Amino acid sequence: MTEITLMSDPKVAAVPVRDCGEPLVDVRGTGTLLVDERYKDPADAYAHLREGVLQRLLHAQELLPDGLRLLFVEGYRPLSLQRQYFEEYAAGLAADNPSWTPDQVHAAASRFVAPPDIAAHSAGAAVDLTLADADGKECDLGTALDASPEESAGACYTDAPGISAEGRVNRKILGAALSAAGLVNYPTEWWHWSYGDRYWALATGAEHALYGPWDVRR
């Protein structure tokens, strides 16, 4: 198994960002993506992505076998919410593991929530998504989307052993389409994919990220 680079790795934060200024767009405007409302917020921030990320998602959907569609769950996440998620999860880990140093807590937290300074969701560059069948029913991907490493006993890791055969096949199908469309997976979360952010740049060898933190009031 290849070693996983966590988002807390200083190599990620060291990637320069040259934001191309592309706007956030509402993914519901295309009419072709299934959009789940479990993370709906008053401003509908969750349904937004940078234009180039959305175009790649639509391309990935075309690459899926007949009868399968992407089920979009969460895109843009304001920085304040990212910070809240990170701090809450890190506080829980620290409480459950009193012998850990702050650095250990930070690294462990980054398996499941990105440190706010490098967060791809807050750049409109990341998407949490899964597969649905022709009736729009969510497919088995081996764990619930957003099951933490603790809740899933590690089965949320994309290459985790011991998940259902159907979940394994569906993870492969999802991964093949999204990778072919140019997105990169975070290997600790089968549902998290990004394009143009720092993690993507490090994984693909790009000289810089295309998208940095984005303020919706721009």
Ligand SMILES: C[C@@H](N)C(=O)N[C@H](C)C(=O)O
């Ligand atoms: C919290 C989870 N849904 C998620 O999005 N995790 C990634 C790593 C993130 O926060 O960017």
Ligand SMILES: [Zn+2]
């Ligand atoms: Zn995500």
